[in-house]
Amino acid sequence: MKVKSMEELKRIRESHGKSLGMRKGEGENRIIVKVGMGTCGIAAGARETLRAIIEEVDAQGMKNVDVIQVGCNGYCHSEPIVEVVMPDEDSILYGHVDEEKGRMIVKKHLMENQLLQDSIVNETFERA
Amino acid sequence: MTKYRMHILVCGGTGCRASESDVIIERFREVLAENKYDQEVQVVQTGCFGFCEQGPIVKIHPDNVFYVRVTPGDVREIVEEHVIKGRRVSRLLFTDPADNEKVEESRKMGFYKKQLRIALRNCGLIDPEQIEEYIANEGYMALGKVLTEMTRDELISAIKISGLRGRGGGGFPTGLKWEFTKAVKGDEKYILCNADEGDPGAFMDRSILEGDPHSVLEAMAIGGYAIGAGKGIIYIRAEYPLAIERLNIAIGQAREFGFLGENIFGSDFSFDIEIKYGAGAFVCGEETALIHSVEGGRGEPRNKPPFPSQSGYWGKPSCVNNVETFANIPPIILKGPDWFASIGTDKSKGTKVFALAGKVNNVGLVEVPMGTTFREIIFDIGGGIKDGKAFKAVQTGGPSGGVITAENLDTAIDYDSLQEIGSMMGSGGLIVMDEDNCMVNIAKFYLNFTQDESCGRCTPCRVGTKRIYEILERITEGKGEMEDLTNLKELCEMVKDCSLCGLGQTAPNPVLSTMKYFYDEYEAHVKDKYCKTGSCKDLARYSIDPVKCIGCTACARACPVDCISGKVKEVHVIDQEKCIKCGACYEACKFDAVIKP
Numbered sequence: 001m002k003v004k005s006m007e008e009l010k011r012i013r014e015s016h017g018k019s020l021g022m023r024k025g026e027g028e029n030r031i032i033v034k035v036g037m038g039t040c041g042i043a044a045g046a047r048e049t050l051r052a053i054i055e056e057v058d059a060q061g062m063k064n065v066d067v068i069q070v071g072c073n074g075y076c077h078s079e080p081i082v083e084v085v086m087p088d089e090d091s092i093l094y095g096h097v098d099e100e101k102g103r104m105i106v107k108k109h110l111m112e113n114q115l116l117q118d119s120i121v122n123e124t125f126e127r128a
Numbered sequence: 129m130t131k132y133r134m135h136i137l138v139c140g141g142t143g144c145r146a147s148e149s150d151v152i153i154e155r156f157r158e159v160l161a162e163n164k165y166d167q168e169v170q171v172v173q174t175g176c177f178g179f180c181e182q183g184p185i186v187k188i189h190p191d192n193v194f195y196v197r198v199t200p201g202d203v204r205e206i207v208e209e210h211v212i213k214g215r216r217v218s219r220l221l222f223t224d225p226a227d228n229e230k231v232e233e234s235r236k237m238g239f240y241k242k243q244l245r246i247a248l249r250n251c252g253l254i255d256p257e258q259i260e261e262y263i264a265n266e267g268y269m270a271l272g273k274v275l276t277e278m279t280r281d282e283l284i285s286a287i288k289i290s291g292l293r294g295r296g297g298g299g300f301p302t303g304l305k306w307e308f309t310k311a312v313k314g315d316e317k318y319i320l321c322n323a324d325e326g327d328p329g330a331f332m333d334r335s336i337l338e339g340d341p342h343s344v345l346e347a348m349a350i351g352g353y354a355i356g357a358g359k360g361i362i363y364i365r366a367e368y369p370l371a372i373e374r375l376n377i378a379i380g381q382a383r384e385f386g387f388l389g390e391n392i393f394g395s396d397f398s399f400d401i402e403i404k405y406g407a408g409a410f411v412c413g414e415e416t417a418l419i420h421s422v423e424g425g426r427g428e429p430r431n432k433p434p435f436p437s438q439s440g441y442w443g444k445p446s447c448v449n450n451v452e453t454f455a456n457i458p459p460i461i462l463k464g465p466d467w468f469a470s471i472g473t474d475k476s477k478g479t480k481v482f483a484l485a486g487k488v489n490n491v492g493l494v495e496v497p498m499g500t501t502f503r504e505i506i507f508d509i510g511g512g513i514k515d516g517k518a519f520k521a522v523q524t525g526g527p528s529g530g531v532i533t534a535e536n537l538d539t540a541i542d543y544d545s546l547q548e549i550g551s552m553m554g555s556g557g558l559i560v561m562d563e564d565n566c567m568v569n570i571a572k573f574y575l576n577f578t579q580d581e582s583c584g585r586c587t588p589c590r591v592g593t594k595r596i597y598e599i600l601e602r603i604t605e606g607k608g609e610m611e612d613l614t615n616l617k618e619l620c621e622m623v624k625d626c627s628l629c630g631l632g633q634t635a636p637n638p639v640l641s642t643m644k645y646f647y648d649e650y651e652a653h654v655k656d657k658y659c660k661t662g663s664c665k666d667l668a669r670y671s672i673d674p675v676k677c678i679g680c681t682a683c684a685r686a687c688p689v690d691c692i693s694g695k696v697k698e699v700h701v702i703d704q705e706k707c708i709k710c711g712a713c714y715e716a717c718k719f720d721a722v723i724k725p
Binding site: 001002003004005006009012013016017020022023024035036037038039042050051054055058066067068069070071072 | 131132133134135137168189190191212213214215216253254260261263264265266267268269272273276384385386387389393394
């Protein structure tokens with residue numbers, strides 16, 4: 001396939017650009033979403049939650065979000081646990097996050113900055 | 129297409145591959161597949177991260193966790209802990225030598241904090257064997273922009289405004305070189321890439337070619353368009369097999385995508401590149417010698433003028449640029465010449481890649497803005513001198529440069545400031561020396577290299593470097609006279625003034641600069657037959673301090689020739705006749721009783 005115009009080149013760039021965005025993810029104003037992936041988290045379905053969040057972030061075209069898996073948060077009773085760290089804000093900890101709730105967190109909290117009050121485990125959780 | 133949620137980047141540079149990074153990649157793929165994570169996690173072989181001291185490097189995104197000195201045996205733990213459970217494998221994290229703290233993220237490491245990566249922008253980020261990854265990071269956008277939006281004069285003027293100067297060492301303005309070559313009338317012109325990296329200790333060009341070969345191809349096509357060349361030639365030393373392999377892959381992909389070949393981007397510009405191998409002669413880095421070698425002749429320089437821009441490859445107008453110079457071109461086009469000109473010093477713009485080596489903690493490849501000081505590079509980025517020893521000097525410019533001492537540590541590095549203090553930029557090798565390095569011996573080392581690499585074409589260089597080396601040899605053997613020092617200086621000046629090409633003109637620099645800053649060491653070698661570092665074996669004379677020696681026998685056991693006698697709890701004595709001056713006893717003694725030299 002020969003590239004004959006800037007438009008064609010830009011199309012190739014777009015289609016491969018997303019994965020590189022993850023690697024370049026350094027910089028300011030990034031939202032960090034941490035999914036607890038201890039044994040209890042995985043047993044409670046954290047892997048599915050993680051995948052759903054990544055898919056939703058991707059579907060919404062958000063580029064400033066890092067979805068990271070972390071170890072056990074210590075709230076084993078409320079797994080899967082998802083922690084959202086918005087830039088310059090205290091982190092919010094959500095419990096019992098299934099795939100559906102994971103997608104809601106992206107749509108409400110990440111995009112509209114609305115907290116999902118019913119799912120918050122502990123608002124005062126100190127940022128690690 | 130699968131959406132990967134995690135990327136494991138493994139360095140695939142020559143240094144890390146020598147420590148089995150290719151096996152590490154295979155292991156990652158195996159263990160991930162075993163755990164059914166291979167659809168979620170992508171394993172990428174990248175170019176050099178620069179932190180070669182700590183290789184093999186494994187970097188995990190999006191967490192941005194940086195693991196160092198990873199072995200194939202560590203892979204299972206990384207997968208089971210980090211990938212599956214999200215826990216850092218802390219024993220593999222980098223330990224900051226300054227405060228002994230573990231550092232998770234590369235951006236928080238002293239080594240990376242002061243760096244600005246332009247030429248190395250893709251090294252350690254993309255897979256150099258996948259053209260799509262290069263395109264994803266704006267690859268070939270500059271070529272497209274140039275061919276669809278810019279005239280050749282606009283392009284050359286942009287490079288001139290950017291202030292880019294040749295990164296091979298000479299520092300000649302790249303835009304001017306292109307302009308001269310464009311101005312010469314000719315139906316056939318050539319653009320050549322000088323990848324004959326020969327300075328001992330320098331490996332920035334290799335790392336760029338291994339980590340980001342497409343950036344060089346793209347820039348060569350841009351340069352070809354500027355000067356009106358239809359063909360590019362990369363002259364690379366055959367000792368760089370990995371760089372050659374990646375270049376060949378890249379050229380194949382670029383042809384497939386139409387970035388090389390006929391009517392690129394639908395324009396009337398056609399361009400292709402071929403690779404020529406050098407046999408590793410140092411002098412072939414000189415552009416006229418390089419051209420002779422590419423033509424199949426002996427790698428010998430000739431007088432200039434005529435310059436290659438007038439009469440180069442097969443007598444046609446040719447332009448020779450260095451690998452790192454090329455790697456800077458695409459960002460200049462995309463971000464604009466003013467952006468580039470805003471970085472650096474008054475007369476030296478942009479960044480420079482340095483290969484940091486020698487007695488420094490963080491050996492590796494660093495890219496910093498022009499104007500950064502030696503102190504910042506050696507102590508902030510380099511993490512200071514190994515084993516807490518004292519800094520003595522740093523050699524820049526390889527065998528063509530000179531030493532820089534503690535008094536000039538705060539010099540802002542650029543082409544002109546280095547020349548003022550008696551050294552030169554060269555290709556960017558920085559060899560750090562500590563208190564244990566003998567300066568006469570260092571000068572001898574470099575002269576041994578240049579007298580060996582002299583092509584023999586002109587007498588001052590052929591005979592002169594040999595005689596300089598012989599005088600230095602005499603001095604380090606304790607056979608030097610005071611007259612040798614005056615002769616040495618005179619001979620150095622003569623070789624410098626009379627040699628045909630850059631090799632001979634710069635070969636005496638290590639001698640002249642060490643004589644300038646460390647004349648006392650030369651004098652001590654000649655007058656007192658004394659080398660305070662013990663590096664000059666013929667002058668060394670190890671002895672044992674009878675007051676400090678407690679008779680622990682450690683030195684006697686370490687001695688490979690059994691020349692130390694003494695009983696337990698009695699003072700030991702070295703037999704000077706049998707001693708081979710290896711220094712093993714000095715290293716072995718825990719009570720500072722062995723006197724060196």
